[in-house]
Amino acid sequence: YRSSTMNCVLMAAANAVARCDSRTAELLSRCDTAFNSLRKFAVWFNQHTSWRTVDVFRALESVSSCRPSPRSVMEHILLCDSGVYIVQPIDENGDSPHAIAINCFNRTIHDCAEEFAMVLSIGSISHCCTAGNNCIGFLAAYRLEMKAKKHSRNRRSIK
Numbered sequence: 206y207r208s209s210t211m212n213c214v215l216m217a218a219a220n221a222v223a224r225c226d227s228r229t230a231e232l233l234s235r236c237d238t239a240f241n242s243l244r245k246f247a248v249w250f251n252q253h254t255s256w257r258t259v260d261v262f263r264a265l266e267s268v269s270s271c272r273p274s275p276r277s278v279m280e281h282i283l284l285c286d287s288g289v290y291i292v293q294p295i296d297e298n299g300d301s302p303h304a305i306a307i308n309c310f311n312r313t314i315h316d317c318a319e320e321f322a323m324v325l326s327i328g329s330i331s332h333c334c335t336a337g338n339n340c341i342g343f344l345a346a347y348r349l350e351m352k353a354k355k356h357s358r359n360r361r362s363i364k
Contacts (some may be wrong), residue, residue: 206235207317214240214291214304216251216317221289221306221349233324243293243304243345250349261290261346275342282346283325285309293345294330296338305333 207220219233232254240246247258265273265281273281275295282290288309295301306315313322316333323329331340 206230207320209224212236212239213317214243214246217291217304217306217315218246218349220315220317220322221308222256226255226351243291243347246291247347250307255352257351257352258347258349261343261348264348264352275344277342278346279327279340279342282307282309282343283327289345289349291349292343294334294340295342295344296331296336297341298335300335300338301344302335303333305330308363309327 206216206223213237215233215236219230222233223230229277238249240249243319244260247260251257261278261282262273265278280290282288282292286309290297290307290309291304293301293304293306303316303318307313307325308315308322309325312325314325314329314333318333323332327340331338334340
Protein backbone atom coordinates (compact mmCIF):
# COMPACT_ATOMS: atom_id res chain seq x y z
CA TYR A 206 0.00 0.00 0.00
CA ARG A 207 1.37 3.37 -0.99
CA SER A 208 0.37 6.91 -0.16
CA SER A 209 1.76 10.33 -0.81
CA THR A 210 -0.77 11.89 1.58
CA MET A 211 -0.73 12.16 5.36
CA ASN A 212 -2.01 8.57 5.89
CA CYS A 213 1.44 7.05 6.37
CA VAL A 214 0.41 5.52 9.72
CA LEU A 215 -2.51 3.64 8.16
CA MET A 216 -0.54 2.57 5.10
CA ALA A 217 2.40 1.43 7.26
CA ALA A 218 0.02 -0.71 9.32
CA ALA A 219 -1.65 -2.05 6.16
CA ASN A 220 1.75 -3.06 4.78
CA ALA A 221 2.71 -4.63 8.10
CA VAL A 222 -0.31 -6.95 8.28
CA ALA A 223 -1.06 -7.50 4.57
CA ARG A 224 0.59 -10.91 4.22
CA CYS A 225 -1.19 -12.54 7.14
CA ASP A 226 -4.43 -10.52 7.25
CA SER A 227 -5.46 -9.05 3.91
CA ARG A 228 -8.91 -8.12 5.25
CA THR A 229 -7.47 -5.83 7.94
CA ALA A 230 -4.98 -4.40 5.45
CA GLU A 231 -7.84 -3.50 3.13
CA LEU A 232 -9.79 -1.90 6.02
CA LEU A 233 -6.76 0.21 6.91
CA SER A 234 -6.15 1.28 3.31
CA ARG A 235 -9.75 2.54 3.01
CA CYS A 236 -9.93 4.32 6.37
CA ASP A 237 -10.32 8.09 5.99
CA THR A 238 -9.27 9.00 9.52
CA ALA A 239 -6.05 11.02 9.70
CA PHE A 240 -3.90 10.13 12.70
CA ASN A 241 -1.46 12.75 13.93
CA SER A 242 0.09 10.40 16.49
CA LEU A 243 0.80 6.71 16.77
CA ARG A 244 -0.88 6.68 20.20
CA LYS A 245 -4.23 7.74 18.70
CA PHE A 246 -3.80 5.20 15.94
CA ALA A 247 -3.08 2.46 18.49
CA VAL A 248 -6.34 3.15 20.32
CA TRP A 249 -8.33 3.07 17.06
CA PHE A 250 -6.51 -0.05 15.82
CA ASN A 251 -7.23 -1.93 19.06
CA GLN A 252 -10.94 -1.08 18.82
CA HIS A 253 -11.54 -1.69 15.11
CA THR A 254 -9.43 -4.71 14.19
CA SER A 255 -8.64 -8.22 15.38
CA TRP A 256 -5.20 -6.94 16.32
CA ARG A 257 -3.77 -5.20 19.36
CA THR A 258 -0.82 -2.90 19.90
CA VAL A 259 1.91 -3.07 22.51
CA ASP A 260 3.71 0.18 23.33
CA VAL A 261 7.40 -0.76 23.10
CA PHE A 262 8.47 2.17 25.30
CA ARG A 263 6.15 1.03 28.12
CA ALA A 264 7.12 -2.62 27.71
CA LEU A 265 10.83 -1.82 28.01
CA GLU A 266 10.17 0.59 30.87
CA SER A 267 8.42 -2.16 32.85
CA VAL A 268 11.53 -4.33 32.51
CA SER A 269 14.16 -1.71 33.37
CA SER A 270 12.16 0.63 35.66
CA CYS A 271 13.23 3.69 33.66
CA ARG A 272 12.00 5.30 30.46
CA PRO A 273 14.04 4.03 27.49
CA SER A 274 15.58 6.50 25.08
CA PRO A 275 14.45 6.75 21.44
CA ARG A 276 17.81 5.26 20.43
CA SER A 277 17.55 2.29 22.80
CA VAL A 278 14.07 1.46 21.48
CA MET A 279 15.39 1.56 17.92
CA GLU A 280 18.33 -0.67 18.85
CA HIS A 281 16.00 -3.08 20.65
CA ILE A 282 13.78 -3.47 17.57
CA LEU A 283 16.78 -3.81 15.24
CA LEU A 284 17.95 -6.77 17.35
CA CYS A 285 14.56 -8.54 17.31
CA ASP A 286 14.17 -11.58 15.07
CA SER A 287 10.38 -11.63 15.27
CA GLY A 288 7.51 -9.18 15.44
CA VAL A 289 5.87 -6.52 13.34
CA TYR A 290 6.15 -2.88 14.39
CA ILE A 291 4.84 0.54 13.47
CA VAL A 292 7.45 3.16 14.34
CA GLN A 293 7.94 6.88 14.05
CA PRO A 294 11.62 7.59 13.32
CA ILE A 295 13.15 10.79 14.63
CA ASP A 296 16.05 12.44 12.82
CA GLU A 297 19.03 14.41 14.12
CA ASN A 298 17.07 17.69 13.77
CA GLY A 299 14.25 16.37 15.96
CA ASP A 300 11.86 15.97 13.02
CA SER A 301 9.51 13.01 13.01
CA PRO A 302 6.84 13.56 10.38
CA HIS A 303 6.51 9.98 9.11
CA ALA A 304 5.62 6.44 10.20
CA ILE A 305 6.95 3.17 8.78
CA ALA A 306 6.40 -0.54 9.35
CA ILE A 307 9.18 -2.90 10.36
CA ASN A 308 8.86 -6.65 9.86
CA CYS A 309 11.50 -8.37 11.98
CA PHE A 310 10.50 -11.83 10.72
CA ASN A 311 11.86 -11.09 7.25
CA ARG A 312 14.06 -8.10 8.22
CA THR A 313 12.28 -5.53 6.03
CA ILE A 314 11.04 -1.95 6.27
CA HIS A 315 7.79 -0.96 4.59
CA ASP A 316 7.49 2.75 3.83
CA CYS A 317 4.33 3.81 1.99
CA ALA A 318 6.36 6.47 0.16
CA GLU A 319 8.55 3.76 -1.42
CA GLU A 320 7.63 1.31 -4.15
CA PHE A 321 9.48 -1.65 -2.64
CA ALA A 322 10.35 -2.91 0.82
CA MET A 323 13.84 -2.11 2.09
CA VAL A 324 16.30 -4.24 4.03
CA LEU A 325 16.10 -3.50 7.76
CA SER A 326 19.08 -1.32 8.72
CA ILE A 327 19.78 2.07 10.29
CA GLY A 328 20.67 3.34 6.82
CA SER A 329 17.29 2.30 5.43
CA ILE A 330 15.49 3.82 8.39
CA SER A 331 17.45 7.06 7.85
CA HIS A 332 16.33 6.99 4.21
CA CYS A 333 12.74 7.17 5.51
CA CYS A 334 13.53 10.32 7.55
CA THR A 335 13.61 13.88 6.27
CA ALA A 336 15.91 14.02 3.22
CA GLY A 337 19.59 13.96 4.11
CA ASN A 338 19.13 13.45 7.86
CA ASN A 339 20.16 10.45 9.92
CA CYS A 340 17.73 8.59 12.14
CA ILE A 341 18.69 8.79 15.82
CA GLY A 342 15.86 6.68 17.24
CA PHE A 343 12.11 6.21 17.41
CA LEU A 344 9.76 8.79 18.86
CA ALA A 345 7.04 6.12 19.15
CA ALA A 346 6.97 2.37 18.51
CA TYR A 347 4.18 -0.19 18.70
CA ARG A 348 4.32 -3.93 18.21
CA LEU A 349 1.29 -5.30 16.34
CA GLU A 350 -0.09 -8.62 17.56
CA MET A 351 -3.17 -10.61 16.65
CA LYS A 352 -5.67 -10.79 19.48
CA ALA A 353 -6.16 -14.24 20.92
CA LYS A 354 -9.26 -15.90 19.57
CA LYS A 355 -11.85 -16.82 22.12
CA HIS A 356 -12.70 -20.50 22.08
CA SER A 357 -16.27 -21.53 22.66
CA ARG A 358 -16.96 -24.74 24.44
CA ASN A 359 -19.86 -26.99 23.78
CA ARG A 360 -21.28 -27.77 27.14
CA ARG A 361 -23.08 -31.05 27.10
CA SER A 362 -24.53 -32.65 30.11
CA ILE A 363 -23.41 -36.20 30.59
CA LYS A 364 -26.20 -38.58 31.57
